[in-house]
Amino acid sequence: MRVDGREVHLTSLDKVMYPATGTTKGEVVDYYARIAGVLVPHARDRPATRKRWVAGVGTAAAPGQVFFEKNLPASAPEWIARREIQHRDHVNVYPLVNDTATLVWAAQQNALELHVPQWRFGRDGAPHNPDRFVLDLDPGEGAGLPECVAVAVLARELLGAQGLELLPVTSGSKGIHLYAALDGRRTSAEMADAAHEWARELEAAHPELVVSAQRKADRVGRVLVDWSQNTAAKTTVVPYSLRGRLRPTVAAPRSWDELLAPGLRQLEFTEVLDRVDASGDPLASLA
Numbered sequence: 001m002r003v004d005g006r007e008v009h010l011t012s013l014d015k016v017m018y019p020a021t022g023t024t025k026g027e028v029v030d031y032y033a034r035i036a037g038v039l040v041p042h043a044r045d046r047p048a049t050r051k052r053w054v055a056g057v058g059t060a061a062a063p064g065q066v067f068f069e070k071n072l073p074a075s076a077p078e079w080i081a082r083r084e085i086q087h088r089d090h091v092n093v094y095p096l097v098n099d100t101a102t103l104v105w106a107a108q109q110n111a112l113e114l115h116v117p118q119w120r121f122g123r124d125g126a127p128h129n130p131d132r133f134v135l136d137l138d139p140g141e142g143a144g145l146p147e148c149v150a151v152a153v154l155a156r157e158l159l160g161a162q163g164l165e166l167l168p169v170t171s172g173s174k175g176i177h178l179y180a181a182l183d184g185r186r187t188s189a190e191m192a193d194a195a196h197e198w199a200r201e202l203e204a205a206h207p208e209l210v211v212s213a214q215r216k217a218d219r220v221g222r223v224l225v226d227w228s229q230n231t232a233a234k235t236t237v238v239p240y241s242l243r244g245r246l247r248p249t250v251a252a253p254r255s256w257d258e259l260l261a262p263g264l265r266q267l268e269f270t271e272v273l274d275r276v277d278a279s280g281d282p283l284a285s286l287a
Contacts, residue, residue: 003100003104004100006077006099006101008077008101008104008108010104013026014026015055015056017056017112018246018247018248019056019058019059020246020247023269025107025110027248028112029104029107031107031242032106032242033100033103033107034273035240035269035272035276036104037276038281038283039097039103039239040099040100040103041281042283043116043238044098045120045122046097047070047083047095048094048096048114048116049068049069050068050114051066051068051111051115052111053065053066054110055110057244064244066244071093072093076095076105080095081095081098081099082095082096083096085127097114112241112242112243112244113243114241115235117130117234117235118130118188118191118236119188127232128184130184130187130188130191131181131183132179132181132286133179133180133181134179134229135177135178135195135198136177136225136229137151137155137175137223137226138226139175139224140218140219140220140222140223141221143219143222145174145265145266147223148176149176149259149260150223151210151225152166152168152176153260154202154209155178155225156178158202165180165181166179167253169239169251169254169283170251170252170254170267171237171251172242172245172250172266172267177236177237177251181286188230188232192227195230198225198227199225209222211223212224214226239251239252239253240253242269248268249266249267252267252275253281253282255282
């Protein structure tokens with residue numbers, strides 16, 4: 001397949017990646033090729049960790065084999081943009097999903113999910129301060145999207161007073177992501193500290209609904225406000241990425257009106273394509 005002047009070798013396009021819906025690898029590749037115009041701006045110049053399902057997501061009774069991949073394999077095309085990151089005891093070479101061809105290549109690798117940090121590499125090749133902020137609202141056992149919406153409304157009020165305009169994304173999994181654009185003046189550590197404090201404020205004001213610590217025992221019936229994805233080493237699934245759930249759901253940008261309307265649910269890839277064709281990217285101001 002020729003994409004933006006690059007040759008991407010595609011194989012096994014009839015492989016079923018989502019047995020519950022019969023969605024094939026070919027459909028996954030087609031989705032990423034068509035959604036690239038709105039996905040790539042959110043991923044550009046961010047080191048991409050891929051979550052790969054070797055033979056599809058499987059079923060609830062027999063989940064498919066999956067693994068995270070950070071390092072760019074030696075077999076990757078030379079034209080893929082890349083950057084090195086020094087970890088504690090090793091160096092990883094990460095791909096940058098800067099164009100449609102790289103996104104299609106990742107889909108060929110069975111990378112259903114793409115995860116990136118809140119910061120980007122600059123033109124100088126160095127990591128810059130984060131240009132966006134995120135809170136991941138993750139419902140515990142006995143809680144769901146309605147509880148996440150309630151917390152999202154509270155977070156919108158709290159952070160709005162701090163000058164941050166929150167933009168919602170239904171995660172494609174269980175919860176909601178709340179993003180805000182940053183001016184790049186503060187470091188990842190500073191933003192993580194601020195996010196932690198805001199999560200604690202929400203918990204203190206609404207202890208029956210919000211928890212700010214990861215302990216599962218504390219999360220029953222409540223929503224975890226995960227602030228930690230603002231640290232430099234953490235990542236969040238890219239807006240418009242597919243998710244490796246039983247059905248082909250997507251991390252889908254939404255409006256606040258949608259979030260507050262009855263019957264909120266996670267969206268599947270065909271719905272997201274239709275929405276983007278009709279009205280573009282509601283998260284465009286963040287890209």
